[in-house]
Amino acid sequence: MRMTKKIREEQLAILEKIYAGAKPALLFRNPFELLIAVILSAQCTDKRVNVTTARLFQKAATPEAILALGLEQLEDEIRDCGLFRNKAKNILATCQILCEKYGGEVPDDFAALQTLPGVGRKTANVVESVGFHHPAIAVDTHVFRVSNRLRLAVGSTPLEVEQGLRKAIPMDKWSDAHHWLIWHGRKVCKARKPLCDGCPLASVCPSFSPAAEGA
DNA sequence: CTCCCGATAT
DNA sequence: ATATCAGGAG
Structure with missing residues (x-):
């Protein structure tokens, strides 16, 4: 699959729809x-x-x-x-x-x-x-893995992926997109055994492999 | 690159 | 048994 700007936009639209309102998993008061x-x-x-x-x-x-x-x-x-x-x-x-x-x-x-x-x-x-609610994209293990698998942003280091994501995502959605990617990595696009079957992003994912051990 | 490191999922 | 988990420092 050849990655285009349009496909990246489709990926983000699906992620936003599925994980809208995704909150941080860590509990804190300040x-x-x-x-x-x-x-x-x-x-x-x-x-x-x-x-x-x-x-x-x-x-x-x-x-x-x-x-x-x-x-x-x-x-x-x-x-x-x-x-x-x-x-x-x-x-x-x-x-x-x-x-x-x-x-x-x-x-x-x-x-x-x-x-x-x-x-x-x-x-x-x-x-x-x-x-502090400022636009930023933190690339943790989930964001790194999911971004590379989707080719939403490709890189061999977290910094490279962060810079790619800054270009692929409108700034006003950086913080939200960061959470979409984390939740997708936690629930579906898992490190060891990604649940490709039934993944809503399957049609726009270069790494999609049905009933296999993943990418 | 290696080391730090206990808990958990597979 | 072993890969992985909201990484960072030397």
């Missing part, structure tokens, strides 16, 4: 809780993160309070999410910087966010998009 939840979400399911943050935020829901927990107690709180030593160290260092340089608030600044320990491009994009 930009700080979102930031912590996203740091914890690396190589971990959102479901597990939500269990962990519910327990954590009940005990400590501000940078000051999390700093007061200390390293060992924070490690115990987040152990189930995996990569817990790195994440605990990064969360404490990030909270320290938030308190010292940003008055205990999460900065609404893409570059500043990326200087925080444990916060890379993907996490900074999520905070800008979901936390």
